[in-house]
Amino acid sequence: MAERVLEIRGLEVTFRRGEERIRAVAGVDLTLAAGEALALIGESGSGKSVTLRQVLRLDPERTTEVAGSVRVGGEEVGRLDRRGLRRLRGGRVGMVFQEPLLALDPVYTVGQQIVEAIRAHEPVSRAEARARALELFRLVHVPSPDRRLDAYPHELSGGLRQRAMIALALACRPQLLLADEPTTALDATVQIQVLLLLRELQERLGLAILFVTHDIGAAVEIADRIAVIYAGRIVEEGPVRAVIRSPLHPYTRGLLASRTEGALVKGRRIAAIPGSPPDLARPPPGCAFAPRCSLAVEACRRSVPRLEPFAPGHAVRCLRAPEWAASAA
C-alpha cells in the first residue's frame, strides 16, 4: 500500500450546547493513501463535514470534545501546538468549502487572499507570491487570470469563485485536499466542470482528496473509494464500483434508490427512505439506522454492529448484510 496521507482512527466528536451533548461523530475510521480520492457520503447532520473539519481541528475547542486519533502524514493533529497547526492548515492540507461566496473574505480580492496565504507559509516577496497566484489561476483554468486576480469574490461567477477557492487551497502545494461539498452550491453544468477539474488536479499533482458530499453522482465522478456515513458512523466503505453495483447496507441501497438520475419516469415517485435520522443528542443504543430499516430485527436494536469486511476492500456495518447478500445472489 502506498504512503498513508491521512489516517483517522476511532474519531469521536461531541459538541456541547448548554446542557445538551451532541455526538456528531461516533467513531470514524478512514484511511487515505497518497493520490487517492475518497468520497464521504451522507445526508445533512450525518457527521461528514465535522469529520472533515477535525482533520484541521477547525471546530472551536471550547465547545468541542474530541477523542480518537487523526494523523496527517503520520503526525498526530491533536498534539500539534498553535504553530504546528498553522503549518498544517493550508500548508500540507488545503480545504475547499461548499459556498465560495461565504468562504472567501468579501473585502479582499481573490488575488490578495492567495498572496496572503502563500506568504503566511513561505518567506517569499509579494511579487513572487503574486506570480505564483497567477500560475495557480492558470492551473485551475481561470480565463484571463491576470484580471481575475484583482476581482473581489462577488464579482466572479459561481464557477470561477469555486476555481479561485481551489487555487487558494492549492496555494502551498498540499498533499491532501479536503473538499466540503464543493459542487453543491453550483449550477449543474458548472458542477461537472469543477468535478473534472478536481479529477485532473488529482492526477496532475498526485493529490489525495477527501471529498464530502451528499451527491452520489458527484462521488462516482471523482472518487476511487466511497465511504457512507450515517449518524456519525461509517456504515459502508468500498471501491466505487462495488458500492454502487452491489451496495450492502440498507441505507446505501436506500440512497441509491432515491437518486434522481434515470429514475425520473413520469408518474412515478422517487423512492425515499422513510423516517428521519436519529437525534444525535439521544442516539439509539443499537444500529442508528434500525428505526428506518425494513430488515431490522431485535438484535439490530440491542447493540451497534461492527464494521465487518465483506469482500476485499469492501466493509459494511450491518448484521443482516451477509444474509441479505446471499439471498440476493
Add this chain to the structure above:
Amino acid sequence: MLRYTFNRVLYALPIMLGVSLVCFLLVHIAPGDPLVSVLPPDATEALRRQMAELYGFDRSLPEQFLRWLARAATGDLGTSIATARPVAAEVARAVGNTVTLAAFATLIGFTLGAIFGFVAGYFRDSPLDRLASALAVLGVSVPHYWLGMVLVIIFSAQLGWLPATGAGPGGSTEWVWDWEHFRHLILPAVTMSVIPMGIVARTLRALVAEILSQEFVMGLRARGLSEFAVFRHVVKNAAPTALAVMGLQLGYLLGGSILIETVFSWPGTGFLLNAAIFQRDLPLLQGTILVLALFFVVLNLLVDVVQTALDPRIRRA
C-alpha cells in the same frame, strides 16, 4: 471613485439649499416677536417699524429668505439682535470651541468604544464580554447632564482637582493650547464621550460577533493564517459599518450638546443656541442652526465617500 465623489458633492448642493430653507422657515414660523427683547416695553410704533425695517422683518418671507440666502452665501449671516455683533463671528468662535470639545470626546469615546466592542465581540458570553457590555449599556443609558453634575461634584467640589465650568481661566472663551485650558476641557469631554463610547462599543460588539460567525473566518483559519492576520480581516470587514456609526456620532457631537455645554458653561454652539432661543435672537438662531445643519450634510458626505472607498461591494456596484 473620483467621478463618484464629484457626483456625491453635486447631490449635496440641493440638500444644502433645502436645509437652509427649512432653517429659515422653522425660525420664522416659531411664535414670538424678535424685537421684543431689544425694544423697551413702551416703544412707539414708529420706533418699532424703524427697527423692523433695519433688520428686514418688514419684507415678505420669500424676499427675506432670498436676501438672507444671498448674504449667507458670501459668509455674512447678519447681525445678532442681542449683542449687535456679526453672527458669523459669534458662530465661528462657538463652533471652534464645540469642535475642540467634540474632538476630545470623540477621541476618548471611539478609542474606549472600539476596545470594549472588539473585546466583547471576540470573547462573546465570557465575563469580559459581560463587563464591557455592561459599561457600554451604562454609557448609553446614563443621562449625561446627570453624569456631568456627578463628575463636577466629585472632581471639582470634593477633590478640587479640576475646574467645574468655563473653557479657560478667567472666563476665557478663546481656546488656547495650554494646560490651564486643557484642565477645563477634561470633565465636559469625558461626560460627552460616554454616549458615543456606548454606541460604538455595542455596534462593534454585534458587528465583530457577526463577522466571526461567518464562514470565511473558518476559511481564513483553514489557510493557516495567524490569529493576528484573522484579526486584520475582521477589522477591515468591520470598518465600513463602524465608520458610518462613528461619523454619525461625530456629527451629533459636533452639533454640540445644549445640556452638557449648559452644565459646564462651555461657550460652544449648544450654549449659543440656548442663549439665542431665550433672547429670541432670530439672526443668531438662524445662523447657528444653518451652520450646524450644513455640518451634518458635509459630514455625511465625507462618511459616504470614505465608506465607499473602503468597501469594494459598494464601490463597484
